[in-house]
Amino acid sequence: MKAxxxxxxxxxxxxxxxxxxxxxxxxxxxxAWKTVNQPVVPxxxxxxxxxIGPYGPWAMSLHSQPTLSFRNTRWKAGQLARxxxxxxxxxxxxxxxxxxxxxxxxxxxRTFEYDGLHIEELSWQLPYGRPTKALLLKPKxxxxxxxxxxxxxxxxxxxxxxxxxxxxxxxxxxxxxxxHQQEDYSGRAWANDIAKRGYVVLVHDAxxxxxxRVRYEEVTGLTYGPLKTADKTEDGSENSEQIETYNRxxxxxxxxxxxxxxxxxxxxPGVFLTEDQVALSVLCARNDxxxxxxxCGGLSGGGLRTVYxxxxxxxxxxxxxxxxxxxxxxxxLHKSFTHTWMTYVPGLPRYLDFPEILGLRxxxxxxxxxxxxxxxxxxxxxxxxxxxxxxxxxxxGVPDRYEGRFYDGGHKFxxxxxxxxxxxxxxxxxxxx
Numbered sequence: 001m002k003a004x005x006x007x008x009x010x011x012x013x014x015x016x017x018x019x020x021x022x023x024x025x026x027x028x029x030x031x032a033w034k035t036v037n038q039p040v041v042p043x044x045x046x047x048x049x050x051x052i053g054p055y056g057p058w059a060m061s062l063h064s065q066p067t068l069s070f071r072n073t074r075w076k077a078g079q080l081a082r083x084x085x086x087x088x089x090x091x092x093x094x095x096x097x098x099x100x101x102x103x104x105x106x107x108x109x110r111t112f113e114y115d116g117l118h119i120e121e122l123s124w125q126l127p128y129g130r131p132t133k134a135l136l137l138k139p140k141x142x143x144x145x146x147x148x149x150x151x152x153x154x155x156x157x158x159x160x161x162x163x164x165x166x167x168x169x170x171x172x173x174x175x176x177x178x179x180h181q182q183e184d185y186s187g188r189a190w191a192n193d194i195a196k197r198g199y200v201v202l203v204h205d206a207x208x209x210x211x212x213r214v215r216y217e218e219v220t221g222l223t224y225g226p227l228k229t230a231d232k233t234e235d236g237s238e239n240s241e242q243i244e245t246y247n248r249x250x251x252x253x254x255x256x257x258x259x260x261x262x263x264x265x266x267x268x269p270g271v272f273l274t275e276d277q278v279a280l281s282v283l284c285a286r287n288d289x290x291x292x293x294x295x296c297g298g299l300s301g302g303g304l305r306t307v308y309x310x311x312x313x314x315x316x317x318x319x320x321x322x323x324x325x326x327x328x329x330x331x332x333l334h335k336s337f338t339h340t341w342m343t344y345v346p347g348l349p350r351y352l353d354f355p356e357i358l359g360l361r362x363x364x365x366x367x368x369x370x371x372x373x374x375x376x377x378x379x380x381x382x383x384x385x386x387x388x389x390x391x392x393x394x395x396x397g398v399p400d401r402y403e404g405r406f407y408d409g410g411h412k413f414x415x416x417x418x419x420x421x422x423x424x425x426x427x428x429x430x431x432x433x
Contacts, residue, residue, distance in 0.1 A: 056332075108120055129207075137200075148283050161243075193422070291315070293317060294316060325385045326378070405417075
């Protein structure tokens with residue numbers, strides 16, 4: 001993630017917490033616990049420091065080996081189906097995703113052509129909140145059912161915008177969107193580019209983004225600190241200064257939203273999962289889509305959503321997770337402050353490491369793309385996550401269906417990475433001529 005003010009607004013979060021088990025007697029404490037009261041020599045290395053100081057080794061000792069990891073020797077290679085079912089059941093339980101509603105009616109608000117593409121502006125109403133706005137793109141004059149991509153937009157510290165961050169629909173693009181695409185996507189609207197290759201592409205506003213965002217007037221009870229709304233307004237002009245003010249406010253509001261979702265008995269990843277599954281259902285139900293050839297992918301927050309959607313919904317036949325692959329250790333000890341509250345599922349690290357959520361989709365094809373200098377993660381833990389996924393696919397007997405690729409540079413989905421990602425989708429979703 002680039003080091004600019006709007007980005008740094010996004011790099012605020014809090015350490016995942018869970019229920020602490022009853023303490024054993026001192027004689028049975030794990031060795032790591034016994035070091036807590038010992039003198040500690042600070043380690044200033046960015047790759048190894050603990051953001052919670054001497055409590056780091058103790059915290060990581062609580063669940064050093066997730067009990068449902070397919071890498072555990074208790075699971076044999078021939079028990080893949082049994083492991084997947086048990087791990088999926090536990091993941092769904094802890095995600096506590098809202099129940100999937102019936103596929104909503106979809107309204108086509110506008111159709112037009114741009115840059116060789118047929119484009120539809122769509123909307124649908126969920127049982128709560130404002131309508132979901134979406135964009136559908138496909139090659140002009142395309143015929144027959146096509147493979148499809150559910151393109152998942154990023155977070156980027158820009159919650160005023162949703163799907164618009166990865167599309168382009170005309171020459172009058174908002175300057176903040178043009179800047180965002182230049183910084184993170186080599187100046188490209190990647191959803192447009194993959195649609196041109198012969199895909200039906202759907203991009204929708206995620207929960208709390210774009211048209212689904214929380215407005216000031218809807219939370220007038222917030223009267224203190226950075227969440228104060230009395231001095232803020234949205235007049236519909238899409239003034240850049242107003243948008244950036246909103247994005248800073250929305251970053252602070254994530255604390256409120258996440259705590260409220262926990263208290264309501266759900267999680268932010270769970271809400272993402274349900275809403276992304278609704279969008280997937282909308283896409284798969286179209287006559288111009290082959291539902292057996294549907295993939296998903298995205299950068300950063302889109303990569304996060306890819307982990308949960310592709311990991312838990314087998315309708316995703318191929319996925320590309322970009323700039324969001326590391327371990328729970330990395331989140332807990334090194335990089336929790338660089339991540340949104342949208343990442344965490346309390347209790348899940350007891351059962352699966354973070355890469356293993358995506359590994360639940362084995363043997364379906366999976367590509368992860370990582371940047372070696374990505375400031376959101378440490379390189380050793382990105383490499384450890386890659387090794388975990390390789391081990392899962394190798395144990396399942398399908399090592400060729402997973403690839404983890406590393407690139408130079410910071411947090412991005414640049415032209416080179418897009419070329420590789422599109423080729424991966426083509427390999428698994430396009431029919432041979």
